[in-house]
Amino acid sequence: MAEAVLEATGLIKRYDQNGVPFEVLRGLDFSIRPGEFVAVLGPSGSGKSTFLNLVGLMDRPSSGTVLLAGEPVSADSEDARAALRNRHIGFVFQFDALMPEFSVLENVLMPARIALAAGREPASAQGKGWPGLEARARLILEKLGVGPHAERMPRELSGGERQRAALARALVNGPAVLLADEPTGNLDRPNAELVFSSLRELADGFGVAVVMVTHNESSVGYATRAVRLSDGRLAAG
């Protein structure tokens, strides 16, 4: 079986709330392999977003370690973590943050432009250069059913279409890991199920490791595995 692409061991996250330390994560362990689609469930306030921010290298744990492809990375500098995020991790949030002044295609290409500006050839563009990248961006949009909207502005799309465009943007650099925080929170059932099945296809067809935080129990049917966050730890379920 493939090695874990993303791992967390003994994660503790403490927040200071008006001078009182509050421990949200209490020794959480997690591991995901390529091709897995893990649904993370848990009540509001249980620490799901906190967990995702830590494994997504947006924030640092109070203690414990996050490993990417077996390498401990959670103690890396802000710049080093930003570079790792851009190269290996895609993010999708509940309220997508497509930039309103750019077209859908421009939004999708943005992480690739950031990679190129930093002198990193995005994995998806290896040996192909910029035109290949744009073709790839259009292909991803097409696969997600929003190809015809590539030239439109985000405000001209429905919520579901915008969310699929945000998913395309998260995928443009060919990430090994995709993290989604309530990606269907503001979608109706058919659109939510489209997002779930797209995520499952990414895992099955492209070996992406997908971690999705959600309140939606029907997502469990699309995931390869579900875990629940309670008392600061994850348990199978």
Ligand SMILES: Nc1ncnc2c1ncn2[C@@H]1O[C@H](COP(=O)(O)OP(=O)(O)OP(=O)(O)O)[C@@H](O)[C@H]1O
């Ligand atoms: N920056 C912060 N400073 C202090 N406390 C915080 C901070 N961020 C989160 N918390 C607290 O940590 C707990 C977990 O928050 P988190 O956002 O991870 O929950 P969640 O499971 O994602 O909830 P929801 O389902 O509502 O999104 C909450 O009690 C929250 O108030």
Ligand SMILES: [Mg+2]
């Ligand atoms: Mg949350």
